[in-house]
Amino acid sequence: MGSSILKTQTITMVLSVLFLIVCTVAEEENKSGFCYDPQPQPKSDCDAQKCSDRCLDMGYIRGLCKLIYPPTPYAFCVCEKPCTPSEVNETNLSPN
Numbered sequence: 200m201g202s203s204i205l206k207t208q209t210i211t212m213v214l215s216v217l218f219l220i221v222c223t224v225a226e227e228e229n230k231s232g233f234c235y236d237p238q239p240q241p242k243s244d245c246d247a248q249k250c251s252d253r254c255l256d257m258g259y260i261r262g263l264c265k266l267i268y269p270p271t272p273y274a275f276c277v278c279e280k281p282c283t284p285s286e287v288n289e290t291n292l293s294p295n
Contacts, residue, residue: 234282237267237275250276 238253245264254262259278267275 233279236278236280237265238262238278245274245276250278254278 236259238250247264250262250264252262253276254260257278259280262276262278264274265277266272267277
């Protein structure tokens with residue numbers, strides 16, 4: 200009986216620590232200093248290679264196809280670059 204309680208407490212503690220780690224990593228990712236710039240692509244899905252090439256040509260570090268829903272079910276080309284300190288809290292993944 201005592202072993203069962205100890206096992207339950209251990210599992211609970213491990214899950215709690217894992218949850219805290221995941222939350223901390225997610226929060227740090229939001230503060231990682233990268234800004235995102237959705238590129239307009241009306242009524243078409245994103246082409247990964249064209250997106251990457253276009254973003255690199257514009258001076259971004261990479262371009263990724265991301266679903267931004269709503270307003271449309273289409274993937275948008277999102278360019279990524281390092282943020283300046285003033286931009287870190289202004290990151291917006293809205294296609295408008």
